[in-house]
Amino acid sequence: MSKVTSMATRDFKIELDDVSFFQGMIGTLAGTLEEVVGLEDAASFVGVVGGKIGDDLASQYVAELQGQPPNAEVLGTILVHMKSRIGGTFRIETFDEDEIVLVNSRCPFAEQVKGRPSLCMMTTNVFGRIVATANGYAHVEIEEAIATGHPVSGAGSPVASGKCKWL
Known part of the structure; x- marks a missing residue:
């Protein structure tokens, strides 16, 4: 049996934590889907996931209210x-x-969202499910998106905007 060397117990100084790992995983997954099946199908897939997450979050907020x-x-x-x-x-x-x-200056997917507009379906479907649960209907539009490279404000923060509408 070999002894553990100092290299085996070393604390490697790399940029890695749970949040950045999962942001990278989601960004890579979305990018791969967009490349393999195309933007429309990738957005549909992300939308289905967003709908399920949105239903769960909506029920939690309803209970809280x-x-x-x-x-x-x-x-x-x-x-x-x-x-x-x-x-x-x-x-x-x-x-x-x-x-x-609403206006957004930071996406939860961080840098991983840039160039991956299918991830915007997560926001539209989660928001849509929460609003529709409360009102019976929602129409969510993302008019400007960090994912599609919309401009940076004077303060250096990207700004994206969108609307939630209902009847």
């Missing part, structure tokens, strides 16, 4: 809260009785 129907401001706050819990930086820009406009 204890049967109180959320208004647009509360719905916007829920969406911002959910994204902040997973590393996104969203804020409510405007809202009225049938529309919420």
Whole structure:
């Protein structure tokens, strides 16, 4: 039997933690899907996953609200809260009785989202399921996306915007 060498017990100084590993895994998975099956099918696949995650999150927020129907401001706050819990930086820009406009300066997928627009289906479907659970219908549009290289603000942060609408 061999003895353990100092090299075997060394703490390697590499950029690796659980968050960056999973961001890299999701980014690589999305990029591979886009290359192999095409953007449309990759987005559909990511959308199905987002729908399932959205259903689960919607039920958790409904339980937290204890049967109180959320208004647009509360719905916007829920969406911002959910994204902040997973590393996104969203804020409510405007809202009225049938529309919420959100702005994002950091995607939870970090740098891995750039050039991988299929990952935007995760946001649209999760947001859509949460809003539709509350209102019966949702239409989510991402008008500008970090994934597609939309411009950087003067402060150096990418800014993406989108709308959640319902009838």
